[in-house]
Amino acid sequence: MSIAEQIKNDLQSLVPILKERAAEAEKLERIHDESIEAIIDTGFLKVLQPSAFGGYELEFGDFLEMVSIIGKGCASTGWVAGTAGSQSWFLSLMSEQAQKDVWEDDPDALLTSSWAPDGIATIVSGGYELTGNWRFCSGSDFAAWSVFGANVIDQKNDKDSNNFFDRGYFLVPNTDYEITGGWNVSSLAATGSHNAEIKKSFIPQHRFASAEGLVNGTSPGSKIHSAAIYKMPLLACSPFAIIAPLVGAAEGMLDDFIENMRDRTTSGSDNNIANEPIIQEHAARAAAIIDAVKLIIARDVAEAMETINTGKTLSKKQRLQLRRSHGFTARLLSEAAEILFAATGGKGLYLDNHLQRGFRDIKGGVNHITSSWDIAGPMWGAHAFGLEPKIPMY
Numbered sequence: 001m002s003i004a005e006q007i008k009n010d011l012q013s014l015v016p017i018l019k020e021r022a023a024e025a026e027k028l029e030r031i032h033d034e035s036i037e038a039i040i041d042t043g044f045l046k047v048l049q050p051s052a053f054g055g056y057e058l059e060f061g062d063f064l065e066m067v068s069i070i071g072k073g074c075a076s077t078g079w080v081a082g083t084a085g086s087q088s089w090f091l092s093l094m095s096e097q098a099q100k101d102v103w104e105d106d107p108d109a110l111l112t113s114s115w116a117p118d119g120i121a122t123i124v125s126g127g128y129e130l131t132g133n134w135r136f137c138s139g140s141d142f143a144a145w146s147v148f149g150a151n152v153i154d155q156k157n158d159k160d161s162n163n164f165f166d167r168g169y170f171l172v173p174n175t176d177y178e179i180t181g182g183w184n185v186s187s188l189a190a191t192g193s194h195n196a197e198i199k200k201s202f203i204p205q206h207r208f209a210s211a212e213g214l215v216n217g218t219s220p221g222s223k224i225h226s227a228a229i230y231k232m233p234l235l236a237c238s239p240f241a242i243i244a245p246l247v248g249a250a251e252g253m254l255d256d257f258i259e260n261m262r263d264r265t266t267s268g269s270d271n272n273i274a275n276e277p278i279i280q281e282h283a284a285r286a287a288a289i290i291d292a293v294k295l296i297i298a299r300d301v302a303e304a305m306e307t308i309n310t311g312k313t314l315s316k317k318q319r320l321q322l323r324r325s326h327g328f329t330a331r332l333l334s335e336a337a338e339i340l341f342a343a344t345g346g347k348g349l350y351l352d353n354h355l356q357r358g359f360r361d362i363k364g365g366v367n368h369i370t371s372s373w374d375i376a377g378p379m380w381g382a383h384a385f386g387l388e389p390k391i392p393m394y
Helices: 003-026 033-041 060-073 075-091 097-103 211-218 240-263 277-309 316-342 353-364 371-385
Strands: 111-124 127-139 144-152 166-171 177-183 196-204 208-212
Touching: 003 033, 003 060, 003 075, 003 353, 060 075, 060 127, 060 240, 060 277, 075 097, 075 111, 075 144, 075 277, 075 353, 097 111, 097 166, 097 353, 111 166, 111 196, 127 166, 144 196, 166 196, 166 211, 208 211, 240 277, 240 353, 277 316, 316 353, 316 371
Parallel strands: 111 144
Antiparallel strands: 111 127, 127 196, 144 166, 166 208, 177 196
């Protein structure tokens, strides 16, 4: 059995446990320590980690399947696993010394992030002085490090932070930032996606990576590690890491829907609801949508990796197709959740019914900016008409 299949099997055995803990984790607004430890014990965090640091360097498609499996048990846990795993991949794109700073001390270190450029980094001798406030730091309860986005300025030449000359990402230990809370939500509540603040922290030069190289697939790490996954542009496949747990959540909803309806009767009679064609149709339509989502993701990732494996870079057209798929698969999963929840009836409102949590988690998860159809759709459409997308998030 391959390493990938072994990890998938081990994660599959955790699904019932994660499902049982989901309601309490939601109340706690954090995942159980035991759940995180069990996922780490499967070797999951090594999946996208470079072999130079003890990782497995597996395929991105395998990684996404693993995240979906976790999400089937608990979407929040899957979301944190997806972001933590993708941050391990992100770290591998940074300088070799940045990778050593994290993995030589702890090969299983968990990272959180907030990629939005909500910080200001001022150039100083040897590095940068970073300050800022960031939101949506998923898994921050467990993270030893974080990656924060920021605009870079040089106060010697321009004191206006709006006139930045670079934008990128900074690797910061958890001793240098403060988690300030702020995560009291109705969806993906257990992700602990709290706010973070840095009043002033010195970041050495080697812990910075410019956005341009990351987006173009020419990051520092792409020159260090030979595997194709480290030459993949930042926004090509990484947004699938937060769609994958929603795929699992939708599959979990479908399983629960079929199980709930199997022996359920209509009020005031002994008519089995599963005999109703409309219920059967809802199950079939949701299942078909979920299958379509999985096929789109598998095709896009495979085509992207095939291009990179030949030594080529992804074209603008390919990157925009990937961005289109990020938005459209999210939209399809939202539809599948609506189909199942709409046919569940009043019993679906009870908090001990996993269906309602799956519905809320999916509807909230698809609102992430990287999976917004309102952004991704127009980007592809503009390019199709020979125009430059107004929002260059590709």
